[in-house]
Amino acid sequence: MALRHKHTLLLVDDEESITKSLQRTFRKEKYDIRVAASGAEGIKILKESQKPFSLIISDQRMPEMTGAQFLEKAKRILPYAIRILLTGYSDMDAIVEAINRGEIHRYLTKPWNDDDLLLQVRQALEKYELVAENRRLLALTKRQNKELGELNKNLEEKVAERSGEIVEKNKELSRLNQELESSLFNTVRAFASLVEIYASFSLAGHGRRVSAFSRQVAELFDLSQHEVTQIEIAGLLHDIGKLGLPQRLLEYKEDTWWRPQDKELFRRHPKQGQATVQFIDKLNYVGLMIRSHHERYDGQGYPDQLAKKRIPLGARIIAVADAYDKIVHLKVGRNNLLRKVAKEANMTQDRLSEADALQKAAVLHLREQTSTRYDPDIVEVFLNLLKEKDSGDKQEKAVSIGHLEENMILSRPLYSSSGRFLMPYNTVLTKNHISKLKKFHEVDFVTDVIHVLAN
Secondary structure (H helix, E strand, O other): OOOOOOOEEEEEOOOHHHHHHHHHHOHHHOOEEEEEOOHHHHHHHHHHOOOOOOEEEEEOOOOOOOHHHHHHHHHHHOOOOEEEEEEOOOOHHHHHHHHHHHOOOEEEEOOOOHHHHHHHHHHHHHHHHHHHHHHHHHHHHHHHHHHHHHOOOOOHHHHHHHHHHHHHHHHHHHHHHHHHHHHHHHHHHHHHHHHHHHOOOOOOOHHHHHHHHHHHHHOOOOOOHHHHHHHHHHHHHOOHHHOOOOHHHHOOOOOOOOOHHHHHHHOOHHHHHHHHHOOOOOOHHHHHHHHHOOOOOOOOOOOOOOOHHHOOHHHHHHHHHHHHHHHHOOOOOHHHHHHHHHHHHOOOHHHOOHHHHHHHHHHHHHHHOEOOOEOHHHHHHHHHHHHHHHHOOOOEEEEOHHHOOOOOEEOOOEEEOOOOEEEOOOOEOOHHHHHHHHHHHHHOOEOOOEEEEOO
């Protein structure tokens, strides 16, 4: 969405070359930019400025006052300003400190990518405008509600008129809250993209497929829509703890030999995944599911050796979807599994297509590991879901972007060719949706085939 206001930015860094580089990057954006060479100078500018700052970017390593300390003080002066920390890859402690003390919006590593920096700042300012507008409307609603309470019973006509205004304002508030919720999901999708970029070959599409399966299974249990969405997000991000692992630990090859220290390092990723998302509002339960998705039903999993119902339901669902997708799409243990399936079917391997054989292998694996690795109730629901997909009414059809029509329903999540998430499945397409997709298509190619439900 386009910015509605002209924004003032404060750049704080003791190195003049950094602030000049940032100014060059923002030159075309028409922001009003102020510069400070230290945290103390930045505090002085904040206190004396007649114009409020929308966004503050501070370097972490500065003499006398660190970026985290400066942002903590800046928060007291301008609590609603967006705060961004510039830091090196090795300054994780500084990042945690800034999150805890300065409540930073996000951090960026040096050296930065100019396009990414511009995008992050624009998205931050969009959020700033949404929050500011939300505050204004909340204050307006509170004031109008107070006025309504003071009207006497003989002013029914005026009350009816004002009530209509309140309804419209509440609708606007609802829209703004939905946009803020969308900001959370954009953050989630950015994390998911990071995982795929880092492990593009070994984990390509894995999180998206696990997320879709997890949601479908969760919807068959007696859960609220909020709980289903949380499970869907956890499925999307369940491998985020693998960021930073050596690439060789991300490759599922049958002849790969792991040293004891490799195994120990790999087993840390569920806890690391939880740590990665724990500072994002509303993702506490998501983090717990990420932590527990490698627990086993018999208590022999990791990291906490939880068993049966002590494992969060979402984590038990993700474990089943994860195992199925690893076999069918990532082809984990391919050779051994194909031989096993052929033996079970009493036929040679070449009589089965690889796709069919891997699907049969995944089903066989889930059945064999029921009540040991996996919750038997979830395995039963999952396998029934697979049968329904195979024998369903085949309402899905594929269309190009030029043939999209209003009221079509997406049957699968929609991504651009670069992997950017665009829309969730079950989205009912409007004229506005279609118009935006076509404009986006001109910048980042949307896939040739879009799957929708046939009328």
